[in-house]
Amino acid sequence: xxxxxxxxxxxxxxxxxxxxxxxxxxxxxxxxxxxxxxxxxxxxxxxxxxxxxxxxxxxxxxxxxxxxxxxxxxxxxxxxxxxxxxxxxxxxxxxxxxxxxxxxxxxxxxxxxxxxxxxxxxxxxxxxxxxxxxxxxxxxxxxxxxxxxxxxxxxxxxxxxxxxxxxxxxxxxxxxxxxxxxxxxxxxxxxxxxxxxxxxxxxxxxxxxxxxxxxxxxxxxxxxxxxxxxxxxxxxxxxxxxxxxxxxxxxxxxxxxxxxxxxxxxxxxxxxxxxxxxxxxxxxxxxxxxxxxxxxxxxxxxxxxxxxxxxxxxxxxxxxxxxxxxxxxxxxxxxxxxxxxxxxxxxxxxxxxxxxxxxxxxxxxxxxxxxxxxxxxxxxxxxxxxxxxxxxxxxxxxxxxxxxxxxxxxxxxxxxxxxxxxxxxxxxxxxxxxxxxxxxxxxxxxxxxxxxxxxxxxxxxxxxxxxxxxxxxxxxxxxxxxxxxxxxxxxxxxxxxxxxxxxxxxxxxxxxxxxxxxxxxxxxxxxxxxxxxxxxxxxxxxxxxxxxxxxxxxxxxxxxxxxxxxxxxxxxxxxxxxxxxxxxxxxxxxxxxxxxxxxxxxxxxxxxxxxxxxxxxxxxxxxxxxxxxxxxxxxx
Numbered sequence: 001x002x003x004x005x006x007x008x009x010x011x012x013x014x015x016x017x018x019x020x021x022x023x024x025x026x027x028x029x030x031x032x033x034x035x036x037x038x039x040x041x042x043x044x045x046x047x048x049x050x051x052x053x054x055x056x057x058x059x060x061x062x063x064x065x066x067x068x069x070x071x072x073x074x075x076x077x078x079x080x081x082x083x084x085x086x087x088x089x090x091x092x093x094x095x096x097x098x099x100x101x102x103x104x105x106x107x108x109x110x111x112x113x114x115x116x117x118x119x120x121x122x123x124x125x126x127x128x129x130x131x132x133x134x135x136x137x138x139x140x141x142x143x144x145x146x147x148x149x150x151x152x153x154x155x156x157x158x159x160x161x162x163x164x165x166x167x168x169x170x171x172x173x174x175x176x177x178x179x180x181x182x183x184x185x186x187x188x189x190x191x192x193x194x195x196x197x198x199x200x201x202x203x204x205x206x207x208x209x210x211x212x213x214x215x216x217x218x219x220x221x222x223x224x225x226x227x228x229x230x231x232x233x234x235x236x237x238x239x240x241x242x243x244x245x246x247x248x249x250x251x252x253x254x255x256x257x258x259x260x261x262x263x264x265x266x267x268x269x270x271x272x273x274x275x276x277x278x279x280x281x282x283x284x285x286x287x288x289x290x291x292x293x294x295x296x297x298x299x300x301x302x303x304x305x306x307x308x309x310x311x312x313x314x315x316x317x318x319x320x321x322x323x324x325x326x327x328x329x330x331x332x333x334x335x336x337x338x339x340x341x342x343x344x345x346x347x348x349x350x351x352x353x354x355x356x357x358x359x360x361x362x363x364x365x366x367x368x369x370x371x372x373x374x375x376x377x378x379x380x381x382x383x384x385x386x387x388x389x390x391x392x393x394x395x396x397x398x399x400x401x402x403x404x405x406x407x408x409x410x411x412x413x414x415x416x417x418x419x420x421x422x423x424x425x426x427x428x429x430x431x432x433x434x435x436x437x438x439x440x441x442x443x444x445x446x447x448x449x450x451x452x453x454x455x456x457x458x459x460x461x462x463x464x465x466x467x468x469x470x471x472x473x474x475x476x477x478x479x480x481x482x483x484x485x486x487x488x489x490x491x492x493x494x495x496x497x498x499x500x501x502x503x504x505x506x507x508x509x510x511x512x513x514x515x516x517x518x519x520x521x522x523x524x525x526x527x528x529x530x531x532x533x534x535x536x537x538x539x540x541x542x543x544x545x546x547x548x549x550x551x552x553x554x555x556x557x558x559x560x561x562x563x564x565x566x567x568x569x570x571x572x573x574x575x576x577x578x579x580x581x582x583x584x585x586x587x588x589x590x591x592x593x594x595x596x597x598x599x600x601x602x603x604x605x606x607x608x609x610x611x612x613x614x615x616x617x618x619x620x621x622x623x624x625x626x627x628x629x630x631x632x633x634x635x636x
Contacts (some may be wrong), residue, residue, distance in 0.1 A: 008331030023101075025054025025136045027108065027150040028174065028285030031067075031128050034193075035164040039120055041156060043067070045082060045113040045130050048091070048174070048285060052107035055138070058214075065113045065130060067218060070125045074220035082113035091173050101293040125158040129218035131208030137416045139286060140261035141232035142205070149216075151223045154281050162278040166193040168269045174285040179292040180257055183299050184244065184310075185376060189251030190269045190281065200251040203268035204234045204283055226264070238263045238287060247307055254308055257289040269380035296327040298366040298374040306454055310362060310378040314386035314410075314455030318353040321362070325374075328366035336360035336380070357382050357411075386403035386410045390447045396465050397532035403434045406456070408449040417450040423463070440467025470526040470534035474595075477541040479571035479621060484540065491526035491534075498522070508545040514542040545618055546571025553633040556600030565632055566597025567616055576617040576625070580632075583610065600634055609636045 034042045049059050051485045064081040071077045091108040119126050120362050133149030135142070142148070143550065157165050168190040192198055206223035207218045228234070238244040244255035246267065253267075265287050267517055271279040290292040301324050303311045313319060324332065335352045337343035338358060343352065354360065355433055360382070365375040387409050394402040409417050420428040424442030437443065470490040478484055486496055488508040499505035501512050501520065514520070520540040527533050547570040554565040567578065572594070580589040580598055588607060589598040615629040 024137055024146050025050045025058050026132055026135050026150055029130065029132075029150065030170065030281065030283040030285065031130060031154040032167045032169050032281055033128070033154060033156055035166050036116065037164060038118075040115045040116055040118050042114055042147075043082075044085075045152065047066050047111045047113075047130075047132070047152075049088075049109040049111055050107070050136060051090075051109045053107060059109065061215065062111055062132070063113075065111075066215060067133075068129045068220070069117065070127045070129065070220040071122045076220070077119070077126065079217060080115070080117075082115045085112045085114040091176065093176050093318070099295050099374075100179075101295050104177060104290050104292055108176055109419065110173075119156065121159045123158055123160075126156045127153060127221060128156065129153045129220065131216050131218045133214040133216075134210030134211060135264070136262055136286065137173045138262050139264050140259070141229055141237055143227040143229055145226075147211050147300065148207045148226060150284060151206035151208035151218075152282070152284060153221070154284055155279055157278045161276075161572075162194075162273055165271075165279060167279060167281050168192040168196075168198055168271055170269070170281075170283055174283070174287070176288060177292055178257055178287055178289045179294045179297075180260055180289050182294050182297050183256050183376060184240075184254060186253045187251065188246065188253050188267050188283075192271060194273075196278070196350070197272040198251070199248050199270045199272065200246050201248055201268050201270075202235050202237060202246055203266050203282060205264050205266045217318070219338040232263075234266060237265045238289070240404035242302065245307070252308070257287075260289050260291060263287045263289065294327070294374075296367055296372045296374045297325060298328070298364050298376040299324040299326070300362065300364055300378045300379065301375055304381075304454070306379075306381070308377075308379055310380050312381045312383070312454045312456070314383050314451075314453070314457065315424070316384050317355070317357075317382060318349040318351060319380055319382075321349055321364075323349045323364070325364070325366050327372075328374075330367055332365040332368045334363045334365075336362050350440070354380075354382055357384065381454065383412050383455050386412075386451060386457055388447055388449045388459040390459055390461075392445070392461075392463060395532065396463070396530050397468050397528070398439050398465060399436050400532070401434050401436050402463065402465075404432065404445070404447075406431050406447065406449065408447075410451045410455065412451055412453045412455070415449055415451045419446075419448040421446045431625055437463075437465045440465045440469075448574055466528055466530040468528045468530070468532040468534065470524070470536045472522065472524045472536035472538040475539045475541070477543060477570045478514065479546050480517050480542050480544060481515055482571070482621065483511050486510050486512060486522075486538070488524045488526065488536070490536075491528040491532075493527040495525040497525070512540060514540070517542045517544050542569060548572065548618065548626070548628070550614070550616065550630060551632065553635060554600070556606070557634050557636060564597035564599055566595070566633075569594060569617070569618065571621050572618050572626075573621055573623070574619040576619065578614065578616050580612050580614045582607070582612055588612065597607075600632065600636075606636070607634065609634055 027050050029047045033043050063084045066081050069078040089110040091110050093106045130152045135145040137146030139145035170190045205226040217388050239259050240255040240257045242255050244409055246253045266284040269281045270277050289302055300310055302323055333345040335343040337354050339355045360380045362380050367373045389407040392404050417476045418431050443463045445463050447459045450456045471486050486509055494508045496505040503511040523537045525535050549568045554562045556563050575592055575594045578591050581587050588602040611631050611633050613631050618626050
């Protein structure tokens with residue numbers, strides 16, 4: 001283990017000087033390296049310092065910076081101090097104040113430390129770590145940001161992994177100010193001197209140091225993650241609508257921020273060689289979203305769910321563009337159609353017909369050539385032709401299987417996604433599927449299909465399922481010597497079995513005549529106009545003489561037992577009236593139907609528990625009129 005400290009720091013230790021300034025100025029940082037040959041690496045640490053609200057003494061104490069280098073087993077290989085390599089740079093604000101209605105004040109320093117180290121080959125390489133406290137106190141997406149520091153680090157692969165490797169280096173300064181409710185397009189990509197492939201993602205921020213130890217000796221991984229305020233996370237650091245996201249291939253950050261405040265964002269740049277990730281460089285930075293009200297904003301909406309894509313058109317070659325720019329007085333469109341010399345327009349919302357299929361970069365520049373200009377680039381993807389279609393077949397009856405077959409046509413195959421909704425709350429993601437409806441009705445069946453190019457189309461049709469309910473009629477009690485009229489329903493063809501005592505077993509309403517007492521069971525087989533088939537049964541009880549019974553109480557509580565009050569009649573021809581009155585003589589129910597009963601309501605509202613009075617006028621099978629009266633107790 002080697003420990004190398006600057007003379008200034010040794011003097012501080014010898015004189016007993018301690019750092020007392022509470023450092024709440026750390027905005028971000030990154031660690032990169034360059035291979036010089038002979039196992040020598042120039043390691044560069046960059047710290048971004050808030051010089052607007054940060055304490056000057058805290059900023060001064062950033063020099064020197066202390067790093068730890070750990071080997072394969074997280075054993076400390078070297079602890080050392082690094083001095084500023086050059087004078088601090090003032091990071092440009094990256095927007096013109098003349099183009100902002102209310103420009104906010106900004107001040108950001110970039111402090112760069114560089115030093116060369118000899119790192120003998122190790123089995124898995126080295127980890128370079130820098131830690132410092134503290135962050136700005138107003139970071140919205142972190143818990144207690146003013147009490148936690150930050151860890152910036154990089155890994156140097158071994159020679160067996162990547163001999164004399166150089167880290168990727170981010171190309172642009174991070175943006176200081178982002179305007180709320182304005183589209184953000186920021187290039188956070190990097191370059192790699194070795195030509196390795198790069199990928200990008202939002203990644204974890206880490207703590208480092210505390211208010212009691214603002215410049216700690218850097219410790220090895222694993223590092224302590226920061227805690228995020230909900231609903232934020234390292235993968236969703238800022239929210240936004242559409243949400244702030246980073247393209248994994250290009251490193252371009254897009255989205256529209258909709259919350260004001262500071263947000264800590266970490267971007268990992270992964271370095272790949274021969275399909276193996278050999279290194280990761282991380283930049284952590286605070287994105288500041290403010291109500292800066294840009295005076296000029298170029299904006300083409302993103303109508304597609306695909307990244308930075310205006311639309312995916314699979315119907316044709318003609319595209320009409322929507323312009324949502326603000327504060328502009330002139331427009332310059334470049335449709336990206338290099339095969340067409342007239343692929344530009346100055347119209348507000350132009351229409352362009354492309355010459356071929358493909359992916360086009362469309363650029364809109366507003367107020368071109370002026371001091372307040374802005375631009376935006378979106379993709380247009382054209383893959384005609386694509387059309388969703390399907391067919392269905394099967395018996396359109398309840399509980400019968402309906403087969404649905406995808407008939408989508410696509411120039412570009414394969415078709416790789418299907419979303420069926422059957423209109424009854426069920427769905428399927430199969431290409432071809434089947435479904436059975438429990439009951440009749442008209443159902444909206446929708447298929448959304450998609451191909452590998454992102455073409456999406458929808459087909460919506462109605463499927464009619466016959467409301468088929470085979471019904472033989474209600475069970476009946478009659479007196480011997482009488483006949484009854486059957487009245488089955490639900491279809492167009494009827495077959496009764498057995499045919500005993502029936503006038504015609506092949507109609508819905510045969511007459512049954514019963515000269516003697518007995519118990520008769522009948523089944524009717526019914527066929528509907530759609531070809532649905534079903535069965536129902538009915539029982540006929542034949543008794544020796546007529547009877548009349550009126551209950552003395554009922555409980556209309558919906559439990560299916562004694563919910564209705566009505567007379568039970570056998571062998572009676574007609575009810576002339578059945579009336580019910582409350583204790584004040586007010587009529588609450590009337591009927592002349594022999595099967596009708598009272599449900600315990602009056603004018604649509606339930607009546608109270610009480611005793612009610614009834615009168616009944618009924619005609620028997622011989623035409624004799626019978627009158628009765630009594631009372632009934634309603635219980636709830």
